[in-house]
Amino acid sequence: MSEVVLEVSDITKAFPGVVALDRVSFDIRAGEVHALVGENGAGKSTLMKVLAGLYQPDGGEIVYQGQPTKVAGPLDARQKGILLIHQELSLSPELSVAENIYLGAWPCNRFGVLKKRELYSNATRALEALGCGFGPHARVGTLSVAMQQMVEIARAEAFSANVVIFDEPTASLTDTERDQLFHTIRGLKKRGVGIVYISHKMDEIFDITDRITVLRDGQVQGTVDTRDTDLNRITRMMIGRTLDTYFVKAKPEFGAEVLRVEGLSRAGLFEDVSFSVREGEVLGLYGLVGAGRSEVVETVFGVRKADRGTLWWKGAEIDLPTPRKAIDMGMALVPESRKEQGLVLLMGGRENTSLPHLKLFSEVSVMNRAREMGVFEKYRSALSIKTTGPDQAVSQLSGGNQQKFVLAKWLCADPKLIILDEPTRGIDVGSKSAIHELIAELAERGLAVIVISSEMPEVLGVSHRVLAMSEGEVVAEFEGDALTEENLIDAVSHHRQDVAAE
Numbered sequence: 001m002s003e004v005v006l007e008v009s010d011i012t013k014a015f016p017g018v019v020a021l022d023r024v025s026f027d028i029r030a031g032e033v034h035a036l037v038g039e040n041g042a043g044k045s046t047l048m049k050v051l052a053g054l055y056q057p058d059g060g061e062i063v064y065q066g067q068p069t070k071v072a073g074p075l076d077a078r079q080k081g082i083l084l085i086h087q088e089l090s091l092s093p094e095l096s097v098a099e100n101i102y103l104g105a106w107p108c109n110r111f112g113v114l115k116k117r118e119l120y121s122n123a124t125r126a127l128e129a130l131g132c133g134f135g136p137h138a139r140v141g142t143l144s145v146a147m148q149q150m151v152e153i154a155r156a157e158a159f160s161a162n163v164v165i166f167d168e169p170t171a172s173l174t175d176t177e178r179d180q181l182f183h184t185i186r187g188l189k190k191r192g193v194g195i196v197y198i199s200h201k202m203d204e205i206f207d208i209t210d211r212i213t214v215l216r217d218g219q220v221q222g223t224v225d226t227r228d229t230d231l232n233r234i235t236r237m238m239i240g241r242t243l244d245t246y247f248v249k250a251k252p253e254f255g256a257e258v259l260r261v262e263g264l265s266r267a268g269l270f271e272d273v274s275f276s277v278r279e280g281e282v283l284g285l286y287g288l289v290g291a292g293r294s295e296v297v298e299t300v301f302g303v304r305k306a307d308r309g310t311l312w313w314k315g316a317e318i319d320l321p322t323p324r325k326a327i328d329m330g331m332a333l334v335p336e337s338r339k340e341q342g343l344v345l346l347m348g349g350r351e352n353t354s355l356p357h358l359k360l361f362s363e364v365s366v367m368n369r370a371r372e373m374g375v376f377e378k379y380r381s382a383l384s385i386k387t388t389g390p391d392q393a394v395s396q397l398s399g400g401n402q403q404k405f406v407l408a409k410w411l412c413a414d415p416k417l418i419i420l421d422e423p424t425r426g427i428d429v430g431s432k433s434a435i436h437e438l439i440a441e442l443a444e445r446g447l448a449v450i451v452i453s454s455e456m457p458e459v460l461g462v463s464h465r466v467l468a469m470s471e472g473e474v475v476a477e478f479e480g481d482a483l484t485e486e487n488l489i490d491a492v493s494h495h496r497q498d499v500a501a502e
Contacts (some may be wrong), residue, residue: 092142098123247461255279264309284463332410400431
């Protein structure tokens with residue numbers, strides 16, 4: 001058993017109206033990958049911010065390398081050898097790689113003049129140790145997300161970090177980039193670095209970690225060896241129940257056709273896409289990154305312009321709509337990126353919910369605040385949204401609660417078709433299950449639902465029919481007994497091979 005490099009005992013942290021951490025104890029051993037999992041709002045990020053010096057605990061003790069210690073701030077944490085790599089990278093895009101690695105600790109002479117040669121020499125050693133394929137002079141803004149993440153990790157090498165905390169590190173990475181990250185993490189582990197790994201992707205947790213600690217409502221539910229547990233046990237610790245009812249599929253009772261698309265095309269994105277969806281039906285779109293799924297639904301909703309194609313709405317041919325017309329007709333689009341496309345982060349939940357539908361909440365151009373508050377409270381209760389009040393900025397909420405406000409925003413307008421693009425990306429198991437139940441409920445109420453998901457079990461678990469897309473084309477359609485992982489993988493992979501061979 002490796003030595004404990006960092007330990008927290010009975011850490012408590014409270015914010016107005018909520019206890020985020022309630023006497024939490026947790027330790028990290030040298031040369032291990034220790035997963036920290038839990039639902040959104042369980043306290044994971046708060047605990048990591050305490051370790052990284054961003055928050056000061058209200059109670060408890062931190063012991064680092066055998067000595068009680070206080071982490072005064074992020075720079076103090078980095079100098080001690082504790083590094084937090086955020087999900088949203090904290091880099092300055094206009095500065096060079098070397099300047100970012102040593103940001104806040106640039107080597108200077110006694111007159112405060114930067115020692116450029118030393119800066120770039122030290123950065124080169126850190127990059128070479130990690131096998132990075134770029135140099136210290138590159139401007140960070142020109143690098144890919146995966147490369148920028150390597151710049152963050154190079155800080156661990158440059159400052160001889162003993163503890164590195166990864167917070168949702170693969171959220172924006174491709175499968176290939178994820179594999180490269182895992183290779184780097186295993187290299188850090190071999191050198192004796194203690195690693196904390198936070199992720200909602202349970203396949204990654206079981207692939208890369210040695211131990212798993214589960215938080216729920218700010219309390220530790222237990223710590224287990226990864227090799228001695230399974231997904232059902234971890235899920236039960238996280239949300240208090242097993243995965244038996246994780247996926248819920250609506251009863252297959254379909255009504256009239258709501259939307260039909262024929263020959264929809266946009267050069268360079270997708271070609272000759274046709275499909276239909278009926279009342280009470282959940283239609284899934286599955287494909288790998290770059291398949292064109294999001295671009296198709298954005299074109300249907302009017303966000304993008306099509307080169308050609310025909311749409312029918314409730315049996316009548318219509319012109320390709322604008323977003324405003326699509327909303328007025330009864331379409332709703334929950335976009336792939338809730339932060340960039342779905343929410344105004346500095347607004348509260350009340351204003352975000354009403355924003356696209358001001359006519360529903362106004363009389364003679366004056367907002368009816370009582371009506372707006374009534375709708376906010378209705379969906380806060382119906383979707384179990386955790387927020388301190390109607391005006392709490394949604395930027396302060398967990399990913400799951402943010403996603404629920406995006407859903408509330410569209411449900412309050414009583415749509416006839418709702419398009420959900422990656423509806424559970426970056427949220428916890430409990431919130432995912434709640435959204436799956438909501439999808440089934442909406443379909444059983446007679447809505448037509450289109451679900452785009454990169455998670456194959458999810459798209460199979462909630463959909464009545466699934467279209468397989470590859471390279472901008474619909475390559476297969478499956479329903480009933482044909483809805484299997486094998487069929488989806490076969491359809492997508494064979495089409496990619498055929499395209500590559502041409």
